[in-house]
Amino acid sequence: MxxxxxxxxxxxxxxxxxxxxxxxxxxxxxxxxxxxxxxxxxxxxxxxxxxxxxxxxxxxxxxxxxxxxxxxxxxxxxxxxxxxxxxxxxxxxxxTAHAAPYSLQTVDPKAVAVSLFRPYLIGVELAAMLLMAGVVGAAHIGQHKKMILHRFLKEEDAL
Amino acid sequence: MKSSTEIVMLLAGLLFVLGVAGVIIRKNIIFMLLSVEVMLNASGLAFVAAGSRWAQPDGQVMFIFILAMAAAEVSIGLALILQIYHQHKSLDIDKLKEMKG
Incomplete structure (x- = not known):
């Protein structure tokens, strides 16, 4: 949909x-x-x-x-x-995969947190850097570039 | 009766295929971004299902990473869409042809 x-x-x-x-x-x-x-x-x-x-x-x-x-x-x-x-x-x-019988088990948030901050610490820091770069990039791209456009138009007018 | 992980994996595959079709058939950039969101959701669903299948927390860790990546991607993509709309007054990707390779 x-x-x-x-x-x-x-x-x-x-x-x-x-x-x-x-x-x-x-x-x-x-x-x-x-x-x-x-x-x-x-x-x-x-x-x-x-x-x-x-x-x-x-x-x-x-x-x-x-x-x-x-x-x-x-x-x-x-x-x-x-x-x-x-x-x-x-x-x-x-x-067609051979599925062995099993039972679904709940993975509690504590195990996720322990796994997140022990073996995956580098990944967490990389994700933090990615988010930071995303914020800075969005702020940089999102700003209006009217000044630059205006200057180009002025140059064309002068020419 | 199939096990529930296979059904969830099938659902993830179906969502991913729908996202691929949406990216291909749409010409509006906003709809393409929505379809990419659907695909990211499908991959996250597959990760969580696999993590729940083996009772390991790694699947949810990967899901959290996917979530962070999706947030960064959406913010950057929407900023780009705003800029494109201000410069071209259109969201049609066929009109963005001045970047010839």
Whole structure:
């Protein structure tokens, strides 16, 4: 449903539903910490960013009409066949594996935390650096470059 | 009756394939970014399912890393989308052809 909507806000709502259902699956798999992180970070923070940008760009009915023109069967039939082939291969690989009987066990957040801060300490620091670089990069890219554009226009006028 | 990890893995594969199809068929950058989010979710689901299968916390650790990467990627991508929209007044990726290789 996310990939077939014309209106961006509708697609966003369907994506939130998908995120919530994945979070419930995490809970059923015995990973309550991951479920909470999914709801808080994905459905909370990232979706707010998307909504903010969509509201900022003022995408409404015009974008929906444009998308309706773009999304013809001629366009999506080829990628759909390719994706179906890929899914068939995945289905074959997963269903032909020999699955030993087992029982699902809950991985509590304490084990995750101990594993996160002992063997994966380098990974945590790298993730922190990545987030820092992301923040700085977003702040740098997001600033309006009107001064530079203005200067170029001035030069063209002078020439 | 199949075991539940296989079903969850199939769901993850289905979500990933849907994300790939969305990236391919869409021309609007925002929808492509949403499809990438779907794919990241699918990979995180696969990691958590595998971690729960062997009762190891590594899967959830990888999920947390994927979450951090997705947050950084979304912030950078949305900033780029804002800049592209301010410069081209459009979100059509076919119009961004001035970067000829």
């Amino acid at each position: 996310v990939i077939t909507r014309h209106n961006p806000v509708h697609a966003l709502l369907y994506l939130i539903i998908s995120l919530l259902s994945i979070s419930v699956i995490f809970f059923l798999l015995g990973a309550p910490f991951a479920a909470l992180l999914e709801i808080i970070i994905y459905a909370g923070a990232i979706m707010v960013l998307f909504i903010f940008v969509i509201m900022l760009l003022n995408l409404g009915k015009e974008t929906a009409r444009q998308e309706k023109e773009w999304l013809k069967p001629k366009v999506w039939i080829g990628p759909a066949i390719l994706s179906a082939i890929l899914f068939a291969e995945l289905f074959y690989l997963i269903t």
